[in-house]
Amino acid sequence: MKRAFHIAVALSLLIHVQAACAPVVMPAGAAVTESALSGDAITTTDGARLPLKSWLPPAGQPQAVIIALHGFNDYSNFFNNAGTNFAKHGVASYAYDQRGFGGAPNRGVWPGEATLADDLRQAAQVIAKRHPGRPLFILGESMGGAVAILAAAGHEPPIADGLILSAPAVWGRASMPWYQNVALWVAAHTAPQGRVTGRGLGIRASDNTPMLEALGRDPMVIKDTRIDAVFGLVGLMDAAMAAAQSIDRPTLVLWGRNDQLIPEGVIRELLAHLPEETAKSSRAVFYHNGWHMLLRDLQAEVVFRDILSWLKRPAQGLPSGEDQPAAAIAERG
Template sequence: MERGIGGETAPAAARAVARDADPRDKAGMIRAAAIALLAAALPLAACAPGGPVEGASAAPAEALAQARWPAAPPVRAVMLVVHGYGDYAETLLGEVAPFWAASGIEVRAYDQRGFGRNASRGAWPGAEALISDFAAQARAARADHPDLPLIALGHSLGGGVVLAALGEGRAPEVDGAVLLAPAIGGGPHINGFMRAGMWAMTTLIPDRRLSGEGIVRIQASDNVPALRALAADPLYLAKPTPREMQGLVRIMDRAEAAAGAVEVPLLIALGARDEVVDNADVRAVAAKLPRPPDLRDYSEGWHLLLRDLGRRAVWEDVRDWVLARAP
């Protein structure tokens, strides 16, 4: 039996920390439980040989799965979409992309390396590979449409990838970006205790898929049928590994560090009921942007803003923001 904080088992420690958290702060309770779970691995870390690397190996060359929704003429803008953790292009955009395309926005998307329909599904490629892939996709979109505005849209992990790439000067072809519930709260917003626990887990069990069952319960949307569909989708990657969680943190770190160099206009959309990302951290990172972003709050929004029951308002706001930058 693995021992945790104060001699408790990991689940017991997690419940104890969550019990002491402010019950009105649901996100805080979830983070507290996660910290306790991660800390349970710390006593074993001293016995682990060497430190982990983020990716199992250098990401091999791979033709990434693509999805496109041609726009109804006249075509006014191009949107390049980057999905979040576990997701893939067709399931994220299957409902909303035709809506945007009908308004003259060509929607292009790809399954990120390690996810969806790619042969690499389930193998974390590393932060650098994900950012490089986005940069390559942006170059291809610009080559196909040299005279149209190119707007990137990133959800969750995808938002971190987009912001990091823009701030690091990796995607100069992009004219603006939409970040939906973005995973960008890295750097000082992730404490050292959490980082130490993450390192320990990645050292000990880097590729074990974790459910968190019995420790934390996170609801991603109020659209229950959509959640059930994702749960039944064999291509949806629901349970992260410690290696993937550490990789996500590295994306968030790079996004936070690069935010001060992002010059293009941004729309940032947040759901008030989001239990996955910390909206306060997102706002703190947004405050570093040289150009104040268009920040939208959705009082009934959750993490899956494009799938929530109130998704139509998000769809329309994204459409209007993109077309406002089109000729």
């Protein structure tokens, strides 16, 4: 009886904490205008301005179009080298600062997974209008990959002929030890505005040291993260893994064997979640020398060539020779 009383008291305290210190989410507001594309921004229907960078071929309509989504705490500049390379090969690229990151509204505050997915849907709509009749692909790096999956599997998916998922962040609660889940929940509901950094963890995201040092100096990259934003990210990763079973278009999954952020088993689980028909039309590449930031690693040009080849011939083998049909990798997991 005494133990039951203590449990009841503890639960009531947790409920009180949850009500008083709930994680902050800043979703999109009500629609007040039509979404629009300008030279340096995408304006969403609630009037939010999402800063935009673009890399366009020198003349004429592109052979294909890519919408690139950055990772957690990053911003649109992540695609600069890739976009410059692709433009030389006739591919137009667009990358915008996702809500809560870079120069977008409510920097540092989690916008909610539904808002991130809807922003992508609107971006694809206005960019497709600029390039009618051209194949359009969505490329997501890390968190951006999770957003791409969630949007593509939604009831109103964005316009897209295929997905490119670079080290997609799909390491959700189901793959984490229970104590990590509990610790994160308690932290997010007791000190949601608390800040955490990655310093001292010994995690390396790339073998490109000058690039990593430049990121450390870049004021647009978030260095200290709100705990409730981390909580939101884990929820997004969870939802993306579950949504993978509804992807219905060709998908290219990229992962590096030196990735210290997304485990190999998680990527194999993602591939196993793909519907059978989607897996047959999709490919996966496990780069022997790749890290988490594949598009900015020292061997990034190897990745660029693979992506460009896949855009033209998604069913064929890739130049690196490190790819396999998605279904084959999933079966061996």
